[in-house]
Amino acid sequence: MKRGEIIAVGSELLIGGRLDTNSLFLSERLGALGIEVRFKSIVGDSEDDIVAVLTTAARRVDIVILTGGLGPTSDDRTRQAVARAVGRPLRRRAEAFAGMSARLAAWGRTPTVAQLKQTLIPSGADVLTNPVGSAPGFSLQWNGSFIAVLPGVPREAEAMFEAAVVPHLVGNGTRNDTRIERRLLHTLGLFESDLDRQLSDLMKTHRSIQLGLLASPLGVTISLMTSVTPTRTALLDGLVQAVKRRLHRHVYAEGSETMEEVVGRELAKRGMTLALAESCTGGLIGHRLTQVPGSSGYFDRGVITYSNQAKHEVLGVPLALLRRYGAVSSHVAAAMAKGVRLKSCTDIGLSVTGIAGPGGGTAGKPVGLVYIGLDAKTPGLSSRQPLTEEFRFHGDRHTIKMRSSQAALNMVRLWLADMAIHPRP
């Protein structure tokens, strides 16, 4: 199994806080090609620092993919740094200029003086044409390592990787019989330590498979990874099935699937529709449901009733109920779910009311107290309607909103699963 490293260049990246889509894509694709990404490095726009990181990477891995710092602006130093690290001068290259001019011409433009800088390529390197942008990339061999240098813009990095890097990696026999396979199982309702304990005997009988656990406000994701040969795939598949059987209803999705996709798929399968009444989640559940293409087929409408007045006017929650139990109560969650379902004539009404904090908590009703309500046209297993559930979440405002939205969608998922097992006429 060959070893890979991804290097992202850009001073802005050092301050973090950004979703790193390049490395997500690159490590998945490299894994599928039989290259295990072992390291990822982030470095600023300092030429010296880029040289240091590239030199270390080329020493410890076989394949280095570097992204970013190829732009026309004054802070882009990757080109110079790579040339210095590998000891080859930069030369203006005709192929690079031709590719850039053709791309710009299609947009009705010609290269600017600043953009001409982008046609400087280390001598002896292969020019990589940019299929969707104007900045060319390049690749070269150095001290036994293959180095590819791609733009930082995700769409461009992805297109160039597929068009120009993959053929090289495959052509040079990097693809071999073993490759990395990874399975992800997303769970809700169990702690990392619970999972570690519940799975320990299974992992002991599957020594070649590596277990990883990753907790987030959306639950704990189980990663099962191994380098596979035809026989080992069967082993991985068997373990996945065993884990799913053991954790049962706690596994809500697999692979890249999300809770909102699972809920959407199950609603669509049954031809059922949903309406939302959100309070403390403020629109997050609607946002998540509508991230899924085709969600207009089952998601009719949502209301965000932040004020008591809105809960009364829009959903018909009795003012007496709001006064007696408070907006954050199972009674109000039930009335909201029923109200939104009746107003919208959907099959299911789902509601959330809670205290996201940091203010608004009391001793009796602390920050993190959340009630979820579900009301359905066709009652489920229980004739008790609407269903309500109480949660006490920890964390900051964003975390409590995320956990609440996840718990609410999960309540729909479980309700639909029970319907499938015990259908009602």
Place this chain on the structure above:
Amino acid sequence: MKRGEIIAVGSELLIGGRLDTNSLFLSERLGALGIEVRFKSIVGDSEDDIVAVLTTAARRVDIVILTGGLGPTSDDRTRQAVARAVGRPLRRRAEAFAGMSARLAAWGRTPTVAQLKQTLIPSGADVLTNPVGSAPGFSLQWNGSFIAVLPGVPREAEAMFEAAVVPHLVGNGTRNDTRIERRLLHTLGLFESDLDRQLSDLMKTHRSIQLGLLASPLGVTISLMTSVTPTRTALLDGLVQAVKRRLHRHVYAEGSETMEEVVGRELAKRGMTLALAESCTGGLIGHRLTQVPGSSGYFDRGVITYSNQAKHEVLGVPLALLRRYGAVSSHVAAAMAKGVRLKSCTDIGLSVTGIAGPGGGTAGKPVGLVYIGLDAKTPGLSSRQPLTEEFRFHGDRHTIKMRSSQAALNMVRLWLADMAIHPRP
């Protein structure tokens, strides 16, 4: 200026796709303490790889902050790797056990066998008590570098850094006369290349200040960074003012402030309230507004009217209008904004209708076509009401939703700014 490196441990982090909150916080805090973060490394749970990364880091920087891999589960290898890298054996430490027991006791629990593993600390290292969780950290000096090892959970890493690492860094004279200062200006409506051109003369007269540009669906963020002494701070402040004057209304926020915070602050200042009618954004604007603590003071309610039926029933959009112009039209955006304002009795009604894709586009109304409407009780500069604006966004479904939500909030911001300059009775 001392040099720093942040190392994040965890195989899950190598597949990317996660928001890295630890490094965001750590680089800001380290910068304020006079330590410039020059490198960031991500490494899996392999002991050999952690040893390699730590050894490289200790060679090239003065301060290494390592997070993650301190948990009780079998894939947590940081403790062993650090001990091996620095050549000191792991020892069960009484202070580590005491801190853990006290924390667990507060939660009514006692340490499990797996958790006891977490009290193993390299000999001679200082134990760092975890102020909010049970896992202890540690710090040590090695070959002239200071190394701190913190848990991966952001809340715990942050609390431990403040409580135990900062005093050490300050106490050991790390803080000196120069420190890194960075200013961020968030812009909307200009491309990176526009900004680079518009700012080039200013940057030429401020050679000691480093410019960085970072594009995202929320706009382009300008980063201005320099190592400051008392005189250089004035220089940075002067440049920030010059850039703001030049870019004028395009700068919507500074530093860590977000668009939703700016809009919320301006609404609160005027005692005005807002109601939302969202279609293609599906709740995202409501979610963003309610991320801000205290948003219940100005955000009354929102409706997510995904179906035409809901637009008609909930907002009173005439069916004839929907039939004649289609749901994605300036006429319907206007009617939605007016409808939600009247129904909710708020000062401002804000609406979005568009095609987020990937399906649903036609030649005349392509994916990315979005209309935003704003209707106010007190008309603004223009007596034309409601205001509407047409946008044509590029990108995938998520990007189009993000850009739409940003443009809609920006429309409120600009409307409020105009009101401030030309108040109406």
